[in-house]
Amino acid sequence: MTIRVLIADDQEMIRSAFGMILGTQPDMEVVASVADGESAVEQARRLRPDVCLLDIRMPALDGLEATRLLAGPGVDTPLNVLIATTFDLDEYVYRALRNGACGFLLKDMSPALLIEAVRAASTGTSLISPAVTVRLLSKLAPARQPGDSTVDRPLPEPLTDRELDVVKLVANGHTNDEIGAKLYVSVATVKTHLANAQRKLAVRNRVEIAAWAWRTGVVSG
């Protein structure tokens, strides 16, 4: 069960380097190697490789648009797309991921990482260059900073199960009335839980409660 890879990059050098790296793996095979976005989309649709390794800067159609055409929302049978680029711009990362890419690599990565990324992509999972990951993380969890007071040490007073239920619903934008209805309790109860949670989390209103819930991952997207 070999992993079939399509490589798209306008630089001949890069294409052959990637080809050589992947060629060292017995279970990987480069099925196409093209120099522009239009050919990439064309070949990808015809050959349906397990992984499409796309550069961003390409003639005719850039890698981000190509990604959207191959893996974006609305595509019925999306392919696994891995973006590899020299340019480490947030804008690129976001657009790539939103367009359905399942990986974002910088060209200064090690060969071993490329191989791991391709392997991950072939199963639809994601792997992102360390340097990029650091920045993505900083958006999820503020970066480590000496003297930072907003630490995530375990709460001195942990939330009870019921409080957590209420907090989750608050984070989803529900009013106290709705929460009461959903949990089959009165509004008074909801308010009690909320007040307690508010005290325990040391926050001032429900928006901050919701913020805590989003930050810590108690609720998700």
Next chain:
Amino acid sequence: MTIRVLIADDQEMIRSAFGMILGTQPDMEVVASVADGESAVEQARRLRPDVCLLDIRMPALDGLEATRLLAGPGVDTPLNVLIATTFDLDEYVYRALRNGACGFLLKDMSPALLIEAVRAASTGTSLISPAVTVRLLSKLAPARQPGDSTVDRPLPEPLTDRELDVVKLVANGHTNDEIGAKLYVSVATVKTHLANAQRKLAVRNRVEIAAWAWRTGVVSG
């Protein structure tokens, strides 16, 4: 310039497996191998390894707390900590990263990935297990789903600059009064902007406005 690694895991098997994997690399050296959190912190402080590879479930002191002690906010010379665990829980991921860990690995990863992660960690950069990354990404950019309607299309009615200012402050948990003070406008103005933003985003209250702001990355952390 070898990379000195400390391994902490309560399972003898895991410790030796990790040791063997890292041992295959000429530039890596396991300088300590301990079975509980307290020893891990102790040895790490004494030996100052380049990378600390910690399990979460450990006697005496769990890996998350150990991470905080070695790399958390307030530590003057933080060490590079890599968390490796069997349990893929969001709660763990967030706490680990907030406590200063620069990586989060699942124990079902490939040896090659472990090596890459250690190498990345030794320079302070991050690498996260593919499976975990997928979920982290889904918080940044909604996951690809055929027929998904929550796509990254631009809003039919885009927010104005001022509305965005207000939205950001809402997402940070401020009241309308505070927002007015910060932006040097009256509360009435804040309410107007907020009402407009609410209509444009098609949401029902400020918590959902905040949720939108976090989802789309208008505000971070």
Next chain:
DNA sequence: GGGCGACTCCACCAAAAGGTTGAGGACGCT
């Protein structure tokens, strides 16, 4: 059996947010 914590609920009040309508000034575009 007494204590404790979690969960439930009530009343009352103050503060904040949400909804509506209207209106004036600044700016750019045609």
Next chain:
DNA sequence: AGCGTCCTCAACCTTTTGGTGGAGTCGCCC
């Protein structure tokens, strides 16, 4: 000049939230 958009503000009212204090039930543990 006329038009539209954005930003600003106001008055008025309803709904929702936040704050405080109290109170009853249940299950668990010592």
